[in-house]
Amino acid sequence: MTADLPPLELYLHYFNFRFRHRQPPGFDVHALIDTASRLGFSGVNLWVKGPEYYFLGGADEAHLDAIRRRLDRHGLGIDLETHGTEPAHLEAVLGIARRLRADNLRTYTLRRSDPREQIESAVRDLRVAAPLAEQAGVRLLLENHEDLTATQVAEILARVDHPQLGALFDYGNSAVFMEEPAESLRVLARHSRTAHLKDHVTIPAGAAGNAEPLWLGVPLGEGHLPVIAATQSLRAAGCHRVCFENCWAYHTGFRDRRGGGELGRGVYIYRHPPYDPRICLIDAEAVAKRDGLDLAALEARTFADSVGWLARSFAAAGIPLARPLQPAAA
Numbered sequence: 001m002t003a004d005l006p007p008l009e010l011y012l013h014y015f016n017f018r019f020r021h022r023q024p025p026g027f028d029v030h031a032l033i034d035t036a037s038r039l040g041f042s043g044v045n046l047w048v049k050g051p052e053y054y055f056l057g058g059a060d061e062a063h064l065d066a067i068r069r070r071l072d073r074h075g076l077g078i079d080l081e082t083h084g085t086e087p088a089h090l091e092a093v094l095g096i097a098r099r100l101r102a103d104n105l106r107t108y109t110l111r112r113s114d115p116r117e118q119i120e121s122a123v124r125d126l127r128v129a130a131p132l133a134e135q136a137g138v139r140l141l142l143e144n145h146e147d148l149t150a151t152q153v154a155e156i157l158a159r160v161d162h163p164q165l166g167a168l169f170d171y172g173n174s175a176v177f178m179e180e181p182a183e184s185l186r187v188l189a190r191h192s193r194t195a196h197l198k199d200h201v202t203i204p205a206g207a208a209g210n211a212e213p214l215w216l217g218v219p220l221g222e223g224h225l226p227v228i229a230a231t232q233s234l235r236a237a238g239c240h241r242v243c244f245e246n247c248w249a250y251h252t253g254f255r256d257r258r259g260g261g262e263l264g265r266g267v268y269i270y271r272h273p274p275y276d277p278r279i280c281l282i283d284a285e286a287v288a289k290r291d292g293l294d295l296a297a298l299e300a301r302t303f304a305d306s307v308g309w310l311a312r313s314f315a316a317a318g319i320p321l322a323r324p325l326q327p328a329a330a
Contacts, residue, residue: 006240007320008231009042010310011079013196013245014055016303019284019295021055029055033070039307040323043077045106045243048093056096064099071100079104079194079243083145085125087132094136104194105138106168108145109156119152123159130162141193143168149258150174150184157191167191169234172200172225176215176252179259181267185230189237197231198247199223201271201280202263208275208282213254213263216271217247220306221313222279224267228317235319244310248302249284249295278302297330304328 012032020027029046032055036044047054057063071078080102082093090107097105112118126142133140142157142165144150151174153167169192174184200223203214220227231242254263264270271280277293278301288295304327311325 005235007322008235008314009077009241009322010040010325011043011045011077011194011241011243012036012039012041013045013243014047015250016244016246017055017299019249019299023296029057029067030070033067033074033076037074037076038326039328040321040325041076041244042241042322043079044071045079045081045245048080048082048096048105059096061099064096068100078102079106081106083108084110085122085129085142087125087128090125090129090140091132094133094138094140097138098136102138104141104168105133106141106143106194108143109147111147115148115152118148119156122156126156126160126165127162130160130165134162134164139166139193140164141166141168143196144170144174144184144188146173146176146252146255148174149177149179150188151179151258154187154191166193168193169195169239171196171198171227171230172215172247174259175200175225175261175267176255177258178254178261178263178268180261181225181230183259185233189234189239192234192237192239194241194243195230195234195239196245197227197242198245199225199227200247200267202268203251203280203282204264204270204272207270207273210282213270214251214282215254216280216282217250218271218279219246219248219302219309220244221309224269226267228313228319231314231319232317244306246299246303246306248279248299248306249281251282278305301330304330 017027080097109122144153199220307328
């Protein structure tokens with residue numbers, strides 16, 4: 001019974017602030033932690049890849065210890081994210097994760113022209129890396145990240161078969177291969193330890209100068225992904241942490257067909273113009289320059305709207321949170 005499940009830990013993803021991060025004086029890791037605490041999130045997700053380290057801002061021990069102290073002051077957790085499966089790289093990032101006392105390190109496979117070789121390479125690498133994660137005391141999570149379907153990620157996990165290796169389920173990524181989100185969830189939910197919660201729409205070819213259909217991120221509740229149903233299914237499968245990743249103004253194309261979805265139907269139903277930039281913004285940098293849009297301000301608006309939608313929708317669905325969400329200022 002869902003009533004017997006623990007409350008959901010809702011984490012905050014750095015990607016929510018990618019435009020504000022670029023705007024002087026910048027929205028740094030400490031601002032991210034403070035914001036997560038003020039709004040009622042249980043932790044944060046940070047990208048870790050040198051040499052810039054993006055939101056992390058560096059990897060020297062004094063800097064990492066200062067981040068951990070700030071997290072401790074707010075009572076927050078942390079998960080880290082990187083990419084690639086090469087064992088030496090993962091070992092280095094696991095060291096950072098251990099210093100920060102992160103629970104999870106997410107990664108994904110790097111795309112190759114041959115998907116089978118991509119899978120075989122990941123299996124070889126992760127058979128070496130999973131014991132390294134065990135030694136570090138950090139769970140290593142493989143994401144369905146627009147590089148493989150959830151079904152293919154599940155194959156890798158089954159073949160590596162290590163208790164320290166699990167999955168991070170992304171609500172919408174595998175859709176670029178026309179793998180229906182319900183099917184992605186069916187095969188990956190039992191492996192998932194956390195997730196990326198987001199929403200998307202499909203933009204038809206030619207609607208905004210695009211030659212091919214696009215998979216476009218939108219504020220929560222404005223898209224066609226089954227956000228609440230997917231969250232309930234994840235909880236029922238034993239996943240009690242998800243991370244909110246606002247993908248507004250992010251778009252990608254569809255890849256080769258590996259699933260049974262159909263453009264124009266179901267979650268792939270087309271969103272037609274006219275497009276409100278607060279909801280559907282394609283080629284954000286070019287449009288902002290042309291129309292004088294303030295991307296940081298629009299990002300803040302879409303973030304605030306999404307946090308409000310989450311609070312209302314989770315309450316209506318009876319999904320309890322470890323910390324109550326607070327309204328976010330636009």
